Amino acid sequence: MFADLNTLFHAPDMTSRLLPALLIAFLTIGFSSAQDTSVHSLSKPASDVDGKAGFAAMISRGYTPLFNGHDLTGWRNPYPHGEAKVVDGEIHLLADNKFFLVTDKKYTDFRVSIEIHLPEGPANSGVMFRCHVDEDAAKRKVFGYQAECDGSDRRWSGGFFDEARRRWIWPSTKGRSLDQFLTHEDESKQFFAAPRVRDALNRNGWNRYEITCLKDLITIELNGVQTVRFRDATDASGFIGIQHHGEEGQTYRFRNLFIKPLPEIPAQQFAALTQQKPVSVKRINDKVTLIDFGKAAFGNIVMPVPQGRGSANVHFGEKLSDGRIDQNPPGTVRYGVTPIHKGGQRGNWIVPAPVIPRNVEQAGLIYANPPAVLTPPQWRSVMPFRWVEVEGLDPDYPFDLIRRRAAYSATWNDDASAFECSDETLNRVWELCKYSIKATTFAGVYVDGDRERIPYEADAYLNQISHYTTDDDVTMAARTFDWLMENGTWPTEWAPHMVFMAQDQWMYSGDDDWLKYRYESLKSKTLLNRSGDDGLVRSSKLDQNRHDIVDWPKKERDGFVFTEINTVVNAFHIRAIKQMAMMARAIGKNQDADAFEDRAELAKAAFQKALFDEAAGIYRDGICTDHSSIHANFFPLAFGLVPADEIAGVVAWLNEQDMQCSPYAAQYFMDALFSQGSGQKAIDLMLADGDRSWKHMVDSGTTISWEAWDLKYKPNQDWNHAWGAAPANLLPRFVLGAQATSPGWTTAMIRPCPGGLEHARGRIPTPRGSIEIEWKNESTFSLALTLPDEMSAKVSLPANEGTTGVFVDGAPVPATKAGNRWLVDAPVQGTVTVLAK
Incomplete structure (x- = not known):
């Protein structure tokens, strides 16, 4: 698969880490009852029988249901024909003519996930996305982007189709594609003929489609196999829809319909800004003051609005050169400057750090990189820096009141x-x-x-x-x-x-x-x-x-x-x-x-x-x-x-x-x-x-x-x-020497490796509380250990030359010597002192 995708997307030589982001993630489909444990089955996700595990998995991963499992709230049929009903937590579509069930709401940038089960016999379906509804049309009411679900021997499932408009985009074919898409006809057909893509559809079972729309970048995955990565700016928003192809007597089944709006901004909930004082302020000359915050951090600054007329510059930097911020640093060591205007307001300016375009790009033209992780817009832009130079302010400006707004995990301790x-x-x-x-x-x-x-x-x-x-x-x-x-x-x-x-x-x-x-x-x-x-x-x-x-x-x-x-x-x-x-x-x-x-x-x-x-x-x-x-x-x-x-x-x-x-x-x-x-x-x-x-x-x-x-x-x-x-x-x-030996740190191994050090002590956090360790490496190796409640640990100590046994809280205990270490036979709990002497 790697070879196929990179060949098709013309990845450059690996002189940069900006090669195609090959989205090969199989979405969770829950618990498997399948008995097939061949290599083929071990490399593909198995679907659960009733979809309940898959539903819980999507909720766990932060998705929002598009279908409540009970009724068709949020959906509508714009056609005069076709029937949609809810059966055992699934949407069933029945018809003798093609129709689409569509959402009431429109969506712009998102990741949508839908499972489809095709009926036996001739069948064709798909997921509409960013699609449109022409209420006045007699037949082609729903048109626009579709992720194809192809039950025929052609096996173009996962393809990119433009319903009732431009037709096949990827793959493309003469007579059913515009000339602009025929330029990649051979390439796209070869891609869909490759076994991994050709066989992605489970013809007689459930199939998970995941479609991602981010600006003009569209990706489609079928059962974890990426089948489409294409740029098209025709539609920026629209409805989500599901299709019945019109075969009389056929029932198309859909379940676990979910959406996640994009972009995600994890820092909105899980990171926070901390205001930090300078550790030093130094006047460099009659125009420039250098401020040191002691350590580099991602952030920007807040400063009292300077009074007067004109402008000034705030320089941000990670590196010094001859006592000044290096304005031409090597590699991607950061430097940037933000101009500010004097006067006009009272209070404080938030001075954003300069923006690096690729670090805020959600669907850039740089190869096939995944989207950048954004920070909250209300923060303003941030960058890593330690030093700030303020250029153009008088020496009586209160430089000591400038603060860095540094961003860290909101719960960091x-x-x-x-x-x-x-x-x-x-x-x-x-x-x-x-x-x-x-x-x-x-x-x-x-x-x-x-x-x-x-x-x-x-x-x-x-x-x-x-x-x-x-x-x-x-x-x-x-x-x-x-x-x-x-x-x-x-x-x-x-x-x-x-x-x-x-x-x-x-x-x-x-x-x-x-x-x-x-x-x-x-x-x-x-x-x-x-x-x-x-x-x-x-x-x-x-x-x-x-x-x-x-x-x-x-x-x-x-x-x-x-x-x-x-x-x-x-x-x-x-x-x-x-x-x-x-x-x-x-x-x-x-x-x-x-x-x-x-x-x-x-x-x-x-x-x-x-x-x-x-x-x-x-x-x-x-x-x-x-x-x-x-x-x-x-x-x-x-x-x-x-x-x-x-x-x-x-x-x-x-x-x-x-x-x-x-x-x-x-x-x-x-x-x-x-x-x-x-x-x-x-x-x-x-x-x-x-x-x-x-x-x-x-x-x-x-x-x-x-x-x-x-x-x-x-x-x-x-x-x-x-x-x-x-x-x-x-x-x-x-x-x-602290390592978990069972899930959730219910048991641990305490195995110090002194490596010639004379002593060490420290605190190791675990979900059950902190482990406190202090050891001394002398002729006797001594370990003072405190474990959290409900945790037990095996202890292994160095067997220094001349040691003959192990003592816990002063009493000898059974221990096994293996090579140059002693392993205490019984686990310990609470606070203990262990000696090998």
Whole structure:
């Protein structure tokens, strides 16, 4: 599917992250009673029998019903013929001539979702959108845009048709399309002949249509397969409608009709502005005053209206140069200026930050990017900045009364988390990374810095797991998951990150219902549709050249060699289907769970056989190459794919490597090292001299983490990118050592990894309350632990040289020594002191 869509949409070379946003999200259709657990079924959502689960799922995702399930309130039939009735929560259309049932209301920008069940025999239906009603017409009363539901052997379901007007738009065909659409006739027909699109319709069952209209951009998805992405400005608003094609005796069934107005602005409800005083005000010369707010944040300023005549300028910047705001910063480091006028009013000006057009664009012409995440219009425009220069005001102006209006999550709690250890630089790294998570919550969902103010799946996942460890009221992760299921992006490995996001949200919250409502939609994210009989995912030439990421930017891939069977892509695939098995089991889909587990075992065996270099004891990048990058080894290690008897060799090899990856991939590199007893190596890499470490970031003076280690590694990088904040989760999860072992944190593992540190202490937020940890790493390893009520934890401590046992509150307890660690046999609760001595 990736190849088909990108070929058709003429994606440019992957020198930018603005490639087509391939919306491959399958919408949730609820609980499945299907018994088919083939690869085909595991990669497509199953529909529920009565539609009730699908209804609940759409409500859970913030949609508004267009149909109340009881009567036809809100709908009308403009024709003198045709019958519409409600049967068991469905709309049934019956007729012997074509007609449409349409809404009473018109809609402009929206996402509409409707399920259709065609009758047996000749049948054709569709969803009208932004359509019109000509009350005076004898026959063609309803006309306009339609998403086709084609029950014939032609199989053009999901096509874009213009009813009673221009007819076929995509695909197009001679005799039934205007000349302007015939220019893509061959292309569009080839697209609909591709198996994934051709077979998208479930001819004898329910089919979910999702149509999105945003300005002139129209997309249609059928059962999760994007069939249309087209620009057409003919209609800006209109009715929603459903069709009976006119076959006598045929009943067309419709259910779960929902709409969501666009654009969504999550910050309207979930973020807030905070007024902040300057930390310093400095007069630079007779015209310019420099104001420092201490840290960068997304926002703008409010200032007393200057009196007098003329104008002044407010300069916003992220970077200084020779004591002044850098007005020509590198990459996408932010600078902008807003002119203001003196006098005329009393009170305060809100001075908006300059607008970056792509960051407010809902349907721009930049390739096929998803819509930008907007901030509330009443805020005025915002941008990331630390410094303000006010140019053109007299020295007696009250500069100290200027305030920054900084935007953060409305529920952010600075006191929810804490970390402190014996290494002061590591403490500075923690503070940088924690604040980076806070500063990037401004939009109400996790966004990709400020160069592209949209969510990306991998970026969002790294934000998510760090948000859990730094704040105590985290709803943003689940909200961003739903956003991305409707606005997905293009990279291969980003799709499995959606499975990771769901798994971690479920483990964090313990909310089985949330998971049930989204489980089916995740099936499209595992890459199963690209896997072969051996269980391994294949990458076409287009995938290898454009979609398979490994790491970003390209120069951070440690020389990775792309092949048809790619080690990193397959590591993500196997981890995703393993997690799908766990989630399926949790919500009672045991046959799915069995099938996913079987598939994971098949793929894991093939993975080891095809990709492990027995002689070298490490993984190759893929088939048909002898090159081994660090990525081909730390991803399998982090995902638990390395056989037990091969772990030591892979770890030993990785311990000899440097930070030959980006801040994104470093999350997984550090995770692999910490989890396999190489915490010292992980901390050494975090604090390494040079320009490829978090030490370099904090020494640079930045207050929000960067997208790359330095501008020379990514010249267009921004300075407000939370995927560079991995220590915000790594230090609590590994150095302090707190990780959930059951959904909702009912049980946990406390496993400190000191890595040579002498002591550490901190606070880790969980949905059940805070975990307090303090440990000292001496000849005796001592741990002071406080757990929230209703949580128990297993404890694993380092087995320092000479230690012979473990004591809890001074009393010896049964414990098992495995390698260089002690594992206390019985879980602990409440407040305890645990010693290994």
